[in-house]
Amino acid sequence: MRRPSDHELELSVAGMLRFGVTAAAVVSIFGGLLYLRQPHASITRFQKFNAGGPGLRTISGIWHGMVHLDPRSMIQFGLVLLIATPVARVVFCVIGFARQKDRLYVLVSSIVLLVLLYSLGHGFQ
Amino acid sequence: MSVLVFSSLLFAASVAAGLLGAMTGLGGGVVIVPVLALLFKVDIRYAIGASLVSVIATSSGAAIAYVREGLSNIRVGMFLEVATTLGAVLGAYLAAKISGHWIAIIFGVVLLYSAISSFRSNVDHLVPIQPGTLASKLELTGRYTTADGTHAYSAERVPFGFGLMFGAGTLSGLLGIGSGAVKVLAMDQVMRLPFKVSTTTSNFMIGVTAAASAGIYLSRGYIDPTIALSVMLGVLCGSLLGTRVLVKARVSMLKQVFALVVVVLGIEMIYSGITGRI
Numbered sequence: 001m002r003r004p005s006d007h008e009l010e011l012s013v014a015g016m017l018r019f020g021v022t023a024a025a026v027v028s029i030f031g032g033l034l035y036l037r038q039p040h041a042s043i044t045r046f047q048k049f050n051a052g053g054p055g056l057r058t059i060s061g062i063w064h065g066m067v068h069l070d071p072r073s074m075i076q077f078g079l080v081l082l083i084a085t086p087v088a089r090v091v092f093c094v095i096g097f098a099r100q101k102d103r104l105y106v107l108v109s110s111i112v113l114l115v116l117l118y119s120l121g122h123g124f125q
Numbered sequence: 126m127s128v129l130v131f132s133s134l135l136f137a138a139s140v141a142a143g144l145l146g147a148m149t150g151l152g153g154g155v156v157i158v159p160v161l162a163l164l165f166k167v168d169i170r171y172a173i174g175a176s177l178v179s180v181i182a183t184s185s186g187a188a189i190a191y192v193r194e195g196l197s198n199i200r201v202g203m204f205l206e207v208a209t210t211l212g213a214v215l216g217a218y219l220a221a222k223i224s225g226h227w228i229a230i231i232f233g234v235v236l237l238y239s240a241i242s243s244f245r246s247n248v249d250h251l252v253p254i255q256p257g258t259l260a261s262k263l264e265l266t267g268r269y270t271t272a273d274g275t276h277a278y279s280a281e282r283v284p285f286g287f288g289l290m291f292g293a294g295t296l297s298g299l300l301g302i303g304s305g306a307v308k309v310l311a312m313d314q315v316m317r318l319p320f321k322v323s324t325t326t327s328n329f330m331i332g333v334t335a336a337a338s339a340g341i342y343l344s345r346g347y348i349d350p351t352i353a354l355s356v357m358l359g360v361l362c363g364s365l366l367g368t369r370v371l372v373k374a375r376v377s378m379l380k381q382v383f384a385l386v387v388v389v390l391g392i393e394m395i396y397s398g399i400t401g402r403i
Binding site: 013 | 129132165167170186197211217264337341349361
């Protein structure tokens with residue numbers, strides 16, 4: 001297989017990112033529209049922090065709400081997709097560096113990926 | 126105020142922040158937190174959660190424009206992301222330990238610094254590539270093309286730059302911002318990379334850095350869907366619009382006005398933090 005240049009690698013990654021951002025925006029806007037059709041509580045609750053239940057704080061909770069068409073879960077799912085785009089960017093870089101046979105940078109990008117997965121792992125608890 | 130009105134106002138303010146941030150190069154995220162906390166009276170934890178999400182949206186959404194310019198250096202970015210992501214995880218932990226007053230004060234200082242640094246003159250560095258240096262071993266070199274031909278460049282003072290990037294990551298995780306100003310400082314001033322390479326590589330890094338604290342923010346409930354959606358869409362629309370307008374408009378006057386706004390917000394944040402209003 002031909003080794004891709006850095007620029008080709010970056011272009012394919014950037015195209016994938018735009019797709020990810022668009023998909024995330026579409027899902028969360030759809031959730032937002034559903035949300036606005038519902039009666040809801042006063043906005044004063046934003047003034048005082050309340051961590052809330054696991055429904056919007058864990059991936060399984062968000063997914064559970066999604067399946068039941070809960071609007072806030074749907075927005076949150078879109079936001080999780082958005083948070084995943086830079087992670088996908090790093091995954092693509094690991095693959096790209098591997099195709100370029102650049103071992104040093106396969107290692108470097110894998111370390112970055114591990115740190116990201118460590119952080120996202122909190123959402124899976 | 127109904128949720129619809131509140132969300133619409135939030136969206137409008139975020140469009141303005143994203144537009145001005147992109148046009149002046151200060152970044153939209155940096156004013157979102159003070160605007161939410163001071164004007165909309167939103168709890169600072171929801172504010173930094175929404176800001177962090179918008180930082181990821183702008184970085185990923187604008188990537189294609191930066192990549193087409195062909196100036197960002199994927200290896201420099203990835204190498205320094207080791208430092209920024211570790212820093213971001215630390216910052217996200219600190220955010221839970223430090224009181225809101227202190228976060229407001231630190232935020233104010235960063236705002237003042239961002240405003241001042243936006244007026245620094247851009248001296249373009251060009252360090253020649255020398256075999257055997259740490260930068261060469263780590264492949265922190267590259268070449269870029271301008272009207273006068275192709276130039277090869279190398280990084281310098283790599284450990285110092287790496288350390289400063291850890292600090293930039295910590296600030297990003299603590300305050301929910303991209304901390305682009307500190308990232309450019311590390312690459313442009315410390316590592317002496319060409320200015321354009323520094324700014325475009327910084328955009329590449331901002332999203333990855335923010336994602337490193339986003340998982341922790343999510344699990345703590347800092348990301349409220351209602352607030353984050355309006356802010357994210359607003360900043361994304363504003364900044365994508367801003368990068369289009371940027372090419373046509375003369376921005377020096379606008380930049381001075383916006384920098385003044387940032388200074389006022391910075392002072393207000395420090396004052397609110399000290400008096401305990403945030």
